[in-house]
Amino acid sequence: MTRAVVGKELRVLWASPVPYVVGALLQLVLGLLYVDQLAARRQALFQPAVPIAGFLLLALTPLVCMRAVAEEARSGTLELLLAVPVAGRPLVVGKWLAAWITVLVVLAPVVLFVLLLEWFGNPDLGPVLSGLVGLALLAGALAALGVLASSLTSTQPVAAMTAFFVSLLLWFAHVRAEALSVGGVMDRLSISERLRGFAGGVVDTSDVAFFVLLAAAALTLAAAAVDGRRLR
């Protein structure tokens, strides 16, 4: 069931201009900013690419996810599925997987950076690997937030903006008026702080768990929201 949803979502998504435009934008901005960083530091580091790519994902993943449920609710295809009845969970999980895969594909050319680093220098592949793992997990969590936002509305732009805003709050959760960080609950919720460890080369189980649980929470809520569209 979920597999069928993933396949259908991927076909619909990649027939739209969204992934191509998102991919072009992501790679363009990332390429410019990252090469600037390399030129400034003159070190074979993948590390600076991670927060840049992370922030770009923050802005672009909502665009990939916005149509997930909102568009189906608006066009009426969702009603057909709910009448079958299809449960919220496989629907939402399938849509999330498709969005995640799409974001990963769009992100995949960063591997090219690694090849170029290998060519011009001798990068430490450990942090490269952990950075990629971190970005993949971040993409998964952001995609889940995007699907959640999409399941709460029938208007795609509203879904995208909601997802972006919430992700932004989480990204800067640790930033207080004057301080960069304090030991508290809020900075444990900060996705940028979580990403930092991955960027540097450390894979911490608590950071992995954070992204996984964030995605799980968002998907649970999204499935409930879809089920809530039945019997209103």
Added chain:
Amino acid sequence: MRRRGLLLAAALAAIAVLGFLSDRVHGEVDLTAGHSLSLSRQTKDVLGQVHREVKVTAFLLRGDPSRAQAASLLARYRRRNHWIAYRVLDPTDTPGEAARLDIDPTEGGVALSSRGQVERAPTVTESDLTAGIARLLRHHPATLCIAGGHGEPSVEDGAGPGLSTLAGLLVTNGYRLQPLDLLVRPAVPPGCDGLVLVNPTAPLGPAQSAIADYLAGGGRALVLNDPASTVDLSPLVQLYGMTVVHGLVLEGDDGARLPDDPLSPVVHDFTSSSPVVRHLAPVVLPTCEAVLTASDPGRGLSVAPLASTSRLSFLSRRPRDTGTRFDPAVDVRGPINVGGAADLVANLGGHVRRTRVVALGDSDFATNALVGEGGNARLLVQALDWLTLQEDLVSVSTNIPALRPLSLTEARTRYLRYVTAGVVPALFLLAGGTVWAVRRSR
């Protein structure tokens, strides 16, 4: 419906509990080549002893590139032990806070406080932080014994050649100072965590063997030589792989000396990764001589050269005769090494003794007139911090990431930009355009 709501709430609560647990019980895998992001064993040992809140306040300018690194380092400390709380502040935003914690807002630094006790460290590096926390944990502040009685400058002297500024600096850094008159009583008391010997001008006599005994028994000493004195301190440091070579360093590189003053090298080549010279601003060393370090020290001994003058400098062995002219017969070509740090581990009577000596070829730089210049003060504090730490608290072996230079020429940068920001996005657009065209044709 009600039941569904309850189920949903239960699922979310379970996720929250899992999140909390994963934060408490967690492990990490360091994928960096040198495990450079893992805290060293010593740091973990020190953190294991922290059972009360330690507040770390780091002052770094917002634009400081090391700010992010500092924050992630602090995060690692906190993850290891939740008693560590930290803030990273911009000192210009919070001058009051900086003043309260006695941090110079222009220099930055880090203050560690616990139960009203405050320790300071110059940099947010693992060695500094761990040392700072160790000092907080240590119930009494380290005692520095200041050698006197043989013409050394005094810590009470507020004039130019005196050491009162240095004394004040050491006290703010958590040291207790105890002046010794080694002429009256040639012995170093056991309570000395470290000995500071600054440029004695009268022969040491029996004091010399007192100091040697102290060092042999696991003592720590900062030895500042000076060309102005005829007293030879080599015998004290030779056991530890260092030799003081008398003479006068003449610096020929305009970029490495005070303006038009070949006698005042400004040293910025810190050759080793020793914590003594880490993150140091250039150090001004007027009239200094050479300290050579053994390249092949004996067993249990490691010696690191600390700083050297430029390639255009030389050590004049007989400056009175030759002036500023280089005499190939006797003079030594630069770069000249002007300091060393020695660390000797010896097994003495069944237990381990650790001796540490830092020797520098100059003493003027520590005086009131010059201690405020460049990295001078910081060099002294870092040297003493390194010297006086007890073995279990020492973080010399912090894991340092290797440099990985990238050979980027102008052309290669352009090429990189062309590929990553040009070709790749273009391919995406091309793919999109193709799909669109195919769909339109159906």
Added chain:
Amino acid sequence: MIEAVRLSRDFGGREAVREVSFSVAPGEVVAFLGPNGAGKTTTIRLLLGLLRPAAGRADVTRPVGYVPELFAGYDALAVSSYLGFLARMKRVPRAEVEPSLGAAGAADLAGRPVGRLSKGQRQRVGLAQALLGRPPSYVLDEPTQGLDPAQVVEARTLLRSLASDGAAVLISTHLLAEAAAVADRVVVIVRGRVVAEERPGEAGDLERRFLELVGRGELT
């Protein structure tokens, strides 16, 4: 078997359906007849569990083939792959897609993207989708709208054959002729209430009766 028992529903205080009761037995085609805004679609969505009734109960033998009022698909997908996806959702073998398309007169549309279909073509695909797996109940919201006369006739034949295979078929319509032509029984709904239920054969002049009923509904 499709059964509505005293179904009521309002939207923000505005009554849309009030105590609607009727039933469709297996083998029967029932037309749900009413003017625009009478509450036909609302009743159907109540029956399918897409809306929560304020009172009453709906009972439909599942699975149920459903043609919504406005049939929508994923514009980018070909008709056959869209139906293939729906077959998976309905847990019906994919092999059912082709016969369903054929039965709905949409076999020639299999390779076309849904977004490019005409209104009538869309409607046929919607019908084909409801036929997937040949369920025991059908709920069709205005299934013949937009079809050309030949297609309408074909659709009627199809509905009748479904009923004769033992399915319970409910169609909504605001067309009198449609109801008369296909249905065994007509349930007339006006302003959210069932005002009459009769067999087309029994009431002689259905049109006059209908107008009378609608008029009466508007007076109350």
